[in-house]
Amino acid sequence: DAKTTQPPSMDCAEGRAANLPCNHSTISGNEYVYWYRQIHSQGPQYIIHGLKNNETNEMASLIITEDRKSSTLILPHATLRDTAVYYCTPFRTSYGKLTFGQGTILTVHP
Amino acid sequence: DGGITQSPKYLFRKEGQNVTLSCEQNLNHDAMYWYRQDPGQGLRLIYYSQIVNDFQKGDIAEGYSVSREKKESFPLTVTSAQKNPTAFYLCASSLVNSLRSPLHFGNGTRLTVT
Numbered sequence: 036d037a038k039t040t041q042p043p044s045m046d047c048a049e050g051r052a053a054n055l056p057c058n059h060s061t062i063s064g065n066e067y068v069y070w071y072r073q074i075h076s077q078g079p080q081y082i083i084h085g086l087k088n089n090e091t092n093e094m095a096s097l098i099i100t101e102d103r104k105s106s107t108l109i110l111p112h113a114t115l116r117d118t119a120v121y122y123c124t125p126f127r128t129s130y131g132k133l134t135f136g137q138g139t140i141l142t143v144h145p
Numbered sequence: 146d147g148g149i150t151q152s153p154k155y156l157f158r159k160e161g162q163n164v165t166l167s168c169e170q171n172l173n174h175d176a177m178y179w180y181r182q183d184p185g186q187g188l189r190l191i192y193y194s195q196i197v198n199d200f201q202k203g204d205i206a207e208g209y210s211v212s213r214e215k216k217e218s219f220p221l222t223v224t225s226a227q228k229n230p231t232a233f234y235l236c237a238s239s240l241v242n243s244l245r246s247p248l249h250f251g252n253g254t255r256l257t258v259t
Contacts, residue, residue, distance in 0.1 A: 080250070122187065134188075137186060
């Protein structure tokens with residue numbers, strides 16, 4: 036299984052962009068990169084996913100490097116409600132199993 | 146609205162007792178999962194099921210059991226053999242063999258065993 040590495044914590048000022056990195060250097064060709072976030076004492080919430088192209092939705096943007104060894108989740112205008120733990124995880128479509136690491140605690144300050 | 150329901154939200158048990166956590170989904174998803182989360186830790190996979198009457202062990206299955214008799218239900222039993230059962234338990238579901246199917250999570254059951 037591919038392993039991911041994320042910084043344990045990051046800070047961001049409200050209204051500014053939050054850029055959360057993830058290293059997944061052992062990812063294989065058929066593994067998507069998924070991002071989730073978890074607000075305290077709730078279940079994780081899906082944010083976005085991608086294979087090799089950059090992706091954007093109403094919540095965030097995902098930038099994946101050309102070699103697919105790393106990616107960055109971008110919250111373009113962070114709000115206090117974006118304070119959460121953010122998880123980056125590879126997903127094998129043929130395996131059906133998702134595993135999570137320790138994630139990045141993002142704290143958005145006023 | 147479609148979603149995943151976990152009940153109860155908080156559960157207290159005495160050591161040595163088995164306890165069953167409920168998970169129901171009305172999303173018509175094929176796959177269901179159970180995760181355990183300890184304070185300051187990421188999620189660890191306990192069991193998963195991709196089809197009715199079939200399930201697979203995850204990374205930390207010892208001391209747990211599951212059943213999948215119906216597509217919409219995937220109960221987890223924490224047995225007395227589980228040495229450290231106090232944790233936050235999360236259930237999730239997804240479509241199988243779909244390239245664009247994220248996991249949908251319930252809001253968890255916090256189990257305390259004393």
